[in-house]
Amino acid sequence: MIVAVAVGPKGIGSMADGRALPAYFHRLSVRAQRTWLKSDSIDHFELLPDAATLSLAAALINALPRGAPALIERSAQSLADRICELMAVSTVRVEVRGVRPHNTHGELHGIFYPRGSSGRPGPPLIILWMRTAQRHDVVKPRTFVRTLMHELGHYLDYALLRLDDSFHTTGFFRRESFLVRIVSPNRAASA
Ligand SMILES: [Zn+2]
Incomplete structure (x- = not known):
């Protein structure tokens, strides 16, 4: 278009x-x-949710309240792997860390590095933080899933849509919401 x-x-x-x-x-x-x-x-991806994707999303949502970083990281990675597989793009590494970094502008929920982090150049990397900056609470599962879909959206801008850069356009946020919808069966049904 x-x-x-x-x-x-x-x-x-x-x-x-x-x-x-x-x-x-x-x-x-x-x-x-x-x-x-x-x-x-571009406001969506050519992607249909399947049972495997939904159960991986459910596993991540169930893992969050239990607060075990390794389990949350594995669950987030598995969901990202599945979506990448459905999109026929190579997967992207997902790393889960503890308390969100913050400054006067707010707290960082997640970040995407197209070429590895600055200290560690390499393949694309998504970093997600699982605890809030102030109270150190585990992030609400739906917020965490949305952050993962946001960062995955940045990755897909490069890997799938072959864009030179990944901007926060209205189209980008629509694609993020699309991804959130397809991994949230209850919301999809009520939307
Ligand atoms: Zn972003």
């Missing part, structure tokens, strides 16, 4: 459907703008 950017005097800064472009869009290179627009134009 092609999304046209209006460039006439009245239309600067908005897309053909009237939505505003973020201010940073105009600071991107032409190539990066094309990547951004492509990201924004």
Whole structure:
């Protein structure tokens, strides 16, 4: 799908459907703008949930309250592996850590490194934190699953959609919600 950017005097800064472009869009290179627009134009993946995916998601949701990092990491990895397998892309490593890092802007839920972390260059890596910054509570299972789908969305931007970069476009957040829906059978039924 092609999304046209209006460039006439009245239309600067908005897309053909009237939505505003973020201010940073105009600071991107032409190539990066094309990547951004492509990201924004895709709202789902060609993916059907199956019993195995749903049971792996249920296993992760059950593992969270028990608070065992190794089990949570294994469960998150298995779910990521399954989704990658369904998408026919190579898998991405998922690492689960304890208390979320935080600063005045808030706390970090997860992060995706396309080429390994800065201290450890290598294959793509997702890091998820399983405890809140202030109270050190285990993160709510649905929040944790959404964070995993968010970071997986970044990975799929590169591995599946072959984008040069992974932007937080509206399309990106729709894809994240799509992934959350397909691994949440109850929500899918009520949506
Ligand atoms: Zn993100």
